[in-house]
Each structure stands twice: as structure tokens, then as C-alpha cells.
Amino acid sequence: MNNPPDISQDPKEYEEYAHGVQKHVRGYLMVGALLLTFTAITVALSYVDFGTRKANIGIAMLVATLKAGAVAAVFMHLAAEKRLIYRILIFTGFFVLGLFWLTLLAWYDYPIFR
Amino acid sequence: MEIPYTVSTRPDTGLWNAKIGIWLFLASEVMLFGGLFSAYIFLRIDAAPGMWPHGLLNVPVGAGNTAILIISSVTVVLAWASLKMRRYRAYWWYMLVTISCGVIFLTVKLAYEWPQKFEHFGVYIKPGALGKYEKYLGNERRAEKGMEPRIEITGHLHSQTAKEYEVALDPVNADPDNPAMDRPHFLPLAVTDKIATIEKADVERATMFLPTHSAYFASYFTITGLHGLHVLGGVLVFIYMWLPVSKKLYQRNPEHLANRVEVSGLFWHFVDLIWIFVFPLFYLL
Numbered sequence A: 001m002n003n004p005p006d007i008s009q010d011p012k013e014y015e016e017y018a019h020g021v022q023k024h025v026r027g028y029l030m031v032g033a034l035l036l037t038f039t040a041i042t043v044a045l046s047y048v049d050f051g052t053r054k055a056n057i058g059i060a061m062l063v064a065t066l067k068a069g070a071v072a073a074v075f076m077h078l079a080a081e082k083r084l085i086y087r088i089l090i091f092t093g094f095f096v097l098g099l100f101w102l103t104l105l106a107w108y109d110y111p112i113f114r
Numbered sequence B: 001m002e003i004p005y006t007v008s009t010r011p012d013t014g015l016w017n018a019k020i021g022i023w024l025f026l027a028s029e030v031m032l033f034g035g036l037f038s039a040y041i042f043l044r045i046d047a048a049p050g051m052w053p054h055g056l057l058n059v060p061v062g063a064g065n066t067a068i069l070i071i072s073s074v075t076v077v078l079a080w081a082s083l084k085m086r087r088y089r090a091y092w093w094y095m096l097v098t099i100s101c102g103v104i105f106l107t108v109k110l111a112y113e114w115p116q117k118f119e120h121f122g123v124y125i126k127p128g129a130l131g132k133y134e135k136y137l138g139n140e141r142r143a144e145k146g147m148e149p150r151i152e153i154t155g156h157l158h159s160q161t162a163k164e165y166e167v168a169l170d171p172v173n174a175d176p177d178n179p180a181m182d183r184p185h186f187l188p189l190a191v192t193d194k195i196a197t198i199e200k201a202d203v204e205r206a207t208m209f210l211p212t213h214s215a216y217f218a219s220y221f222t223i224t225g226l227h228g229l230h231v232l233g234g235v236l237v238f239i240y241m242w243l244p245v246s247k248k249l250y251q252r253n254p255e256h257l258a259n260r261v262e263v264s265g266l267f268w269h270f271v272d273l274i275w276i277f278v279f280p281l282f283y284l285l
Helices: A011-046 A053-075 A083-109 B017-045 B059-084 B088-119 B127-137 B139-144 B215-242 B244-252 B254-284
Strands: B121-125 B152-160 B164-169 B195-199 B203-208
Touching: A011 A053, A011 B059, A011 B254, A053 B059, A053 B254, A083 B017, B017 B215, B017 B254, B059 B088, B059 B254, B088 B203, B088 B215, B088 B254, B121 B127, B121 B164, B127 B139, B127 B152, B127 B195, B152 B195, B215 B244, B215 B254, B244 B254
Parallel strands: none
Antiparallel strands: B121 B152, B121 B203, B152 B164, B164 B195
16 A cells, blocks of 8 residues: 655665755754744843833744744745645634634623723 | 555545644644633733732743754754655664753753742732832832832742741842842842741732742643643654664655654644743743
8 A cells, every 4th residue: 555665766866865855954954043043032032121011022922923933834844735734724723713712702701800 | 454545645635644634633732722822811911910920930941941842843854854865873863862852851841940939939918918018029119110019029938937937038029129120030040048027917828839829820830731741742752763663664664654753743843833932921921
């Protein structure tokens, strides 16, 4: 049932294949370095006063979202994935946003706390 | 009978089965952590002034653990790429680094960070008695500056009697009017030798930094605990894939092992992705 390995036994073709994967490896290392840099930036920004706590939270979440996007796009290969995976994720996004919306509704349900 | 579509793609989905399986599982994980994060938002927005502590966690340790998880995410993807290039020796080493990173992360969390919290003590003062402890709280200056009041005195529990607590104060309560104490420090400051005596009649609640301390620590221990369980699960799977049993699979069908590493790697990246949000939310903001 299983396919044979998708790598050629021919030394020349193998060399080309390995070279192609090696290019990706350089990309992974660069993204890793970028993520470490952005972690340092996140820490540094948290000690900068942007006026309000909300502004600080917003900026930190923006940096975190960029980092998460890089992990998802490059390490998890979402930048070039099959359509079915995107469909699963669209459904997930829809439901998780619904979950956050329910939280918002709950917040407006109990004015006695404010 | 062999399990179908472990390497070859299914004609109708265009994917091998485990790939769809892991993404459906990750979708359920998004909902699980999404529920906890929405609870976090709800609790934080609704926290009364002074009831959401800030600066109680060790930022360098948290940042170090973040770096460890990022490095492990890189090494696991390099392990997968090594298998794709049929370099088993390199795969073995990258996997070893990934496992080590996971173990270091868990050790730091369970043997250092959490126990440190369990030794720390916090006393919430009753609203009517806050003025009595002004020298530890510095609320008059904070009110002038339009800042949230301090309602808790923290440090190490030195001793207690039936009527009083004696607390070795944290620097924030030992020197509350110092503007440098208004914002958390990057390097945590050690508990001072200044002792405060707090009458139990003035205390609303007193506890170690446990989940019962506050909504903040309840969310912190729940989310980091669940995240830690995920790290543990990932490490166990990686250990299996690093042991000689997986070398046999590699010799039989290297692409099958590469696919197994890819799906477990996807899980590991997700665990990293969750931590990317946990770290600023709990440690920095």
C-alpha cells in the first residue's frame, strides 16, 4: 500500500533533492533567529510605557501574533499546504472566535461587577 | 494487514491520513486553549483595582524558557529535514537536542518556578484597614499619580501567632514610595530582611502563591500546567522516535518515520505557539 520513499536512489538526483531541502533548512534557521530576536523585543517593549496598560497589551499581542504567524507559516508549513487543511482551520477560527464572542456576551451579562 | 495511507496520499483528500488526523486534533486543542484564554480575558477585565498582580513572575527565567521552546521548534524541523535527506545520524542528534530542550523546560517550570511561588506569601488587607499599613503600601502617592491602589503585602512568611502574621517583605512593600517600584523589574529583587507585623483581624485573605491566591494565579497554574502536560506528551513521543525501535522503521521505510516526525513536530510547534502567547500575558503584562 505504501509508496516507496520519494527520494531518488540515483546519486545525482539525490544531490539535487538534498540541496532543495537544505535551502529550506536555511529558512528554518533564519525564522528561529527571528523568533528569538522578537522574544527579546517583546521583553524590552514591556518595560516601555506606551501611555496605558491597554496599549502595552495591544503591542505585546501584536508581536506575539507575528511570532505565532511565523511558526505557523514556516515551521508548520501553512504557507503552502493542501486546501483541506485550510478548510479545517477556517472552521476552527470560526468556532474559536465564537467562543471569544460568548465571553464578551457573558461580560455584558453581569453589570453588578462594574 | 498494513495501515493504509501512512506515506501515500489518499486520492480524495490529497493528504496522508495522519496529517489530517493531527490537524483535526490541533483544531480541538485550539478550542481547549481558546476556552482557557477567553476565561483569562474575562477574569482580567473584571478584576477589581489592585486585584490583578503584576511583576510576580521571574521574567529572565520565563524568557529563557521561551528561547528553549523556540530552539526546540527549530531542531525538530531540522530533524524532519534530516530524515527527508536520509541523514539518520543528524536526525538522531537533532532529536536528542529537542528532547533535552523539552526536559529543561519542564525542569525549570516544575523544580524552580512553581516551587518558588509555593514559598511566597501574600496578605490581602481589608479595605477599612489599608490606611494602617500605608507605610508598606504607599497608596497616598499612588492615588496622587492616578495609579491602582496596592491592597496586598507580599514576601516570605516569617512566623505567625494566633493574632498576627510576620512577613519578610518584598522590596515593593519594604520601599513602597520609591517610584522604581511602580513597574516590575527585569531581574527579580530578593526578599528584604524588613519584617512587617500584620494583625489577622485586618486581613481579608492570606495565602501562599497557590491557585487559591487569586484569579491571576488560578489562570497561571491552570494554563501553564496544561501546557506543561503537552510538553511532557511531546517529549515522550519524541523519546519513542529517538529510540532504536524507530531506527528499524527508518531502515524499513524512511518516509514513514519522516511523516511520524512531521505530525509530532506539528504538535510540538503548536505547543510552542501557545507559549508565545502565555509568556507575555502572564510574565510581562
